Amino acid sequence: MTEPAPNDLPHRYSGAYANRLEEAWQARLEAEGAFRQPNPGEPGFDPSRPKFYCLDMFPYPSGAGLHVGHPEGYTATDIICRYKRMKGFNVLHPMGWDAFGLPAEQYAIATGVHPEVTTTKAIDTFRRQLKRFGFCYDWSRELATIDPGYYRWTQWIWLQAYGSWFDPALRKARPIAELEATLAREDRAIETAAGPRRWSACSRLERQAHLDRHRLAYLGEQTVNWCPKLGTVLANEEVIDGRSERGGHPVLRMPLKQWMFRITAYADRLLEDLALVDWPESTKTLQAEWIGRSEGAEVRFALDDGSGESLEVFTTRPDTIFGATYMVVAPEHPLVARAVARSGDPRLAAYVEAARNRADVDRQQSKEKTGCPTGLHAVNPATGGRIPIWTADYVLMGYGTGAIMAVPAHDERDFEFARAFDLPIVQVVEVPGTPFTGEQANSGEGTAVRSASAATGLSIDGLATAPAKAAVIAWLEARRLGARRTNYRLRDWLFSRQRYWGEPFPIVYDAEGLHHPVSASALPVALPPLADYSPIESDSPQPPLAKAADWARTTAGAAGVDPAVLPPDAPVVRETNTMPGWAGSCWYYLRYCSPRAIDRFVDAGAERYWMLSRRRSAGAGPAPDRFDPATCHAGGVDLYVGGAEHAVLHLLYARFWHKMLFDLGLVSTPEPMGRLFHQGMITSFAYQRRDKSLVAVDLVEERSDGTFVEKATGEAVTQIAAKMSKSLRNVVNPDDVIAEHGADTFRLYEMYMGPLEASKPWNTRDIVGVFRFLQRTWRLAIDERTGEPLGAATADPAIEKLLHRTIAKVGEDIERLAFNTAIAALIELVNAATRPTGMTDPTRGGMTRDQLERLARILWPFAPHVADEIAARLGATGGLHRAAWPSFDPAMLVEDEVEIPVQVQGKLRARIKVPAKASAAEIEAIALGDPQVVPHLGGRPPKKVIVVPGRMVNVVT
């Protein structure tokens, strides 16, 4: 009888075999509900175990299905979760769908198919694909942001913001009813259109207007890029030369009333609390820069036109005020409109008009300074001198007060402008080491000079920059000419979109145009279906929802407005803007704690259990029941993994919502995510010509010498890593890889490619390496002819020792998310124990069944299906999801004898074997006597010998 070739053996671990056993295990574990994690109080919940909440950034389910980037982070968290489960944690590991968004809407516009239909289909595809990877998600907690049962609570949270204000004294959000009560009780004066007036003397409208100015969600006016033809508002980068990027239609810059979030109220806390979380430093820096806190002063410059009015500026360098030789206001500044009316200078009007129609991005493209005098003048309060006021688009209306005092000697932008328009430049700071030459601005710190005026009584000559700033601010404050002031780059968050496929706002407008909330009990405000999703062409912005006229025009009662607010038969118009894509992702991590809760956005007990935990450094103790900064983690989610592209917006917005909810007592922790990790991007190969232009993969061939040429021209091209894209035809489809090798191989390959945080190129050719590893592992444990388990009769002590080391190493590596080196260690172990093809004699090589079972357990987090199958065939019952992480004996990690290098003059000359516990003197004696070393010593006693026991010896001659 002839032996069949290895590939033809019936139980060979082939791609097809892997697919069969993976699907069988997935079906079995799903039926069993193996990864369902009960909440406190539910049957099967074990309160003795610590909690671990591990979250992936949920995907936007696109019609194209999963790409290879998705499973990278998902595999990483899957490994951690399986490991933590084996280490005895209750693990919350959910998945869901960020399903509102533009692509589905654009598809609907093109085809008329309701976005819900396409989105639901895309979700089904994503779910099927993710399940095929065998990820250990608790699918019973699945959610989608488009579920009415979910967005009901998105709307509810928005209503909490609408019903709250930020109390600057307590630095936290409070219900607006408390503000109203205080105003009424103390009968405070409030600002009205007709000047300050006592609360009791105010009309209902005036009171309402005052409260509206304090809401965390408020109606604000913003200049937007409205494209009448496209019927939508465009982002700045979608506007080129005043026309839409798509289609080249004219774009108008116009003010639009929209819902805003007062995120700027939280600027300081969002900045400070970055110190409380374990996040990548780069991401913290990005957020800090985005918030852009800068300290300085607000200064009033009196106009000299006898009007008694003044111009306010913000400056971070009040110490340079003596050098302020002119002022600049943004073209949109109200003062400019007055100047235009007054001066009648056609050049000024033309400049302002031109600047107004240039989008911000355009403005920033050209750094050439342009501007125009306004004809107005102001008085420098420090010098008493008269200085001109210019308008120029290098000053932005949106930052500070939209006006600056220009100090050309000490600010590069002001310097360039002064040069261009021949304005005076006066040096007022002496910077050590860089004398002022008049050739460029000197923005460093130093000593104030020429900074004294008898006329105004201010003198800071000789002061260093910091005390000079303080002195000027004190002087300004004493004369009520200004004050210390902190400014932020961060703007309030524009939360309205003129789109269909988003959460409707729970807001209606009455006949007078006043807004009123829909009561919580009437939520959700469901998105009505439309016959036609295309945008409305109009000169005045109209969201698509306006087409649902029957829905939009209704009564207060039908809309669910509290009868105490409006009579039920009052006619109202619903808000037809919708929320942006960010809305649903701001709080999904909370909903996962109790996704089916119907009476609250999250069950309070479940939220407390999964989000609140003690710091390890605070020592042992009972699970906390409320947040204590001394002993608790600031952040709830123990590990959040996702792409760095969300480093600013998503993560900043989620932090803002969370802090608001924390202030209102609705969540337990001040931060949402305690630890954050960004996985790197998976790129793909592409080819580059000498002129740096890119060539698609299929137009290139590899030559036998390993170089690449373009097929059509024979021109040499170089291989580079690039983003996967349709045009480069280098997109890898995970389904294909799984069909060929199985999900275990796919998972292992992505984790083995390199460090999780690094961006790395997909190389299809390399996959076979980890596949062969699984094949070897399988062959080590299973007889490929019979499918029966193998097992050496006795344990090889060297293998046993290596197994202990590997258990220790893999555990450590998983903890630090170093999966590539963990897998390398597993490969080394299996290689050391491997039995060659056909060798099934249990007395030679291999591992005992007990050793194989431990190997299966440490392999399980990485390649769960094959590990489960091996363990089951070895006789384990129940599946490895019930197994514990194997223990190791620390004594087994210590070598009795170590090989250490001996260097002479820093050059390696020999390796010597010494007992691990040998003293420095013993090692030195062995090293100096070594025959390989002696010839290099030159016959003289060494000057110095450095011995690091267990490490190395270095001899200096």
Next chain:
RNA sequence: GCCGGUGUGGCGGAACUGGCAGACGCGACGGAUUCAAAAUCCGUUGCCCCGGAAGGGGCGUGCAGGUUCGAUUCCUGUCACCGGCACCA
């Protein structure tokens, strides 16, 4: 322009606190198996030089310096690539 990150064999990468550079995988080369090929298995593989061989020597972590007995690791300067921000007063 500013901020951040990364540069290690033909390729992906390893080296945890300044202590044997190149673990592990791919590829390549040689061999086994096969009628043959694919697949699989075994071995070799940083580069250069001397040697028939055993063996020996030199160079080497983008580049140039520095600190140190010793540097991929720390410091200074510099170059390249990637990412983010960009007139924020």
